[in-house]
Amino acid sequence: MKKTELVYRFICERFVQNDNRFTQSEIAKALGISLSTVNAAIQKLDKISAVRVYTRRFEVIAFDKLILFWATHRNLYKDICYQTRTDLQIREIENSMPANVAFTAYTAYKYVVGEPPADYSQVYAYAATGSLNAIQKRFPAKTGTPNLIILSADFIMNRLIISGLLPHNSVSIPQMFVDLWNIKNWYSKEFIDKLRVELKI
Secondary structure (H helix, E strand, O other), X not given: OOHHHHHHHHHHHHHOOOOOEEOHHHHHHHHOOOHHHHHHHHHHHHHOOOEEEOOOOEEXXXXXXXXXXXXXXXXXXXXXXXXXXXXXXXXXXHHHOOOOEEEEHHHHHHHHOOOOOOOOOOEEEEXXXXXXXXXXXXXXXXXXXXXXXXXXXXXXXXXXXXOOOOHHHEOOHHHHHHHHHHOOOOOHHHHHHHHHHHHOO
């Protein structure tokens, strides 16, 4: 993901935890990125009135605009580092994944939110550093429509995965929503609609 997206994710995740006051310097420090990168990201949100910027801080005033802006600028397919076809059932794929991955999309919904609103035929997961080889050994390359899609974890997510800090080995609900927004399967909309209720957007 682009560094500006890390800013959007940070704000979204804090917002859903009822934190709505931010400073650009705290975000830059928390993410380990430059203040100019944070400033560029906030300026874009200010232009669409998703945030209100004050002298020393800013706050979210339209969370729906914020997360949809991130969703429409996300390019999930650029983060794919491996995909393959396996004859295993979806639950078997999920249960056979090695350590140091974070599920997203449909599997994450099941683990984090609850009963999926529709059946699904693909597993999406982020791979932390060093886990891709284990995934490829368990799920060798095979032709056909991929039903296992692996994404490269950004450096923030990578640290959380390796440290075991992600509940249910899954991404946050905002990340899940944005990823689902970018997936072309027709049934993604059913998950997105449920997450809209969850996120109150």
